[in-house]
Amino acid sequence: MLNFKKEVLIIYQNTKSNGNFFILPNDIFNEKMNPRDFIVYSYLKRCADSKQQCFPSIKNIAKNCCISSVTATTAIKNLSDNGYIDIAHRYNGNGQLSNLYTVLKI
Numbered sequence: 001m002l003n004f005k006k007e008v009l010i011i012y013q014n015t016k017s018n019g020n021f022f023i024l025p026n027d028i029f030n031e032k033m034n035p036r037d038f039i040v041y042s043y044l045k046r047c048a049d050s051k052q053q054c055f056p057s058i059k060n061i062a063k064n065c066c067i068s069s070v071t072a073t074t075a076i077k078n079l080s081d082n083g084y085i086d087i088a089h090r091y092n093g094n095g096q097l098s099n100l101y102t103v104l105k106i
Contacts, residue, residue: 022046027106031084039065040075041084044103052103055090076101 022045033041043065047054056064062072076099079085088100 025106031106033084036067036071036075037078037082037084039067040072041079041103044079044085044101048101048103053100054103055098055100057098 024042024045028038028041040061043061044054044056045052047056058069058072058076061076062069065072067075076085076087080087084104084106086102086104088102090097090100
């Protein structure tokens with residue numbers, strides 16, 4: 001059972017998910033994140049699997065957060081610099097494949 005004193009539900013409803021939701025800790029509001037970083041952190045949390053990992057492109061992050069690609073890149077860098085996410089650059093034989101983001105606990 002969820003402890004609602006420690007977690008807040010963020011509900012996203014759209015035609016694809018039809019009622020899916022994800023959880024953000026209440027403590028996120030104590031972090032004093034700027035809105036840009038908050039929305040990108042929230043989106044990465046939404047995309048994350050059970051290992052808290054995901055690999056959306058900057059283009060998809062920007063599109064889904066209604067921000068520019070430059071703003072998304074800045075937010076990702078800031079989240080990484082401040083210890084909210086880890087970034088693993090993934091490569092194949094032809095160059096960089098994608099970034100793997102691990103969302104860290106607050």
